[in-house]
Amino acid sequence: LTVLLAAAGCTYIMGIPHGDDVMLNYQTTGFHETATIREMFNLRPIKEFEEWLEKMGIMENGKLTQRAGDA
Structure with a gap:
């Protein structure tokens, strides 16, 4: 979905901790x-x-850079 949004020119997505919830039937972005x-x-x-x-x-x-993602 994120790829489709970017290809369509979407300029904003909300990045939140990645995860799936099978009971609520949704996936979140990471x-x-x-x-x-x-x-x-x-x-x-x-x-x-x-x-x-x-x-x-x-x-x-x-x-x-290599520093990206380090805590």
Whole structure:
């Protein structure tokens, strides 16, 4: 679904902890999906967020660094 939304030009999805609930019949997005979609569609975060990611060492030149995902 996230791929279809990105292909259709959707500019916002809510990333929440990934999981499935078979009793309620739903699946949630995961934080990793946002990074994957950006890479697949050659997209970048908004300027202010990308600058913050670079300041924190999480992103460099539009790509996630080794630090991305570390607690």
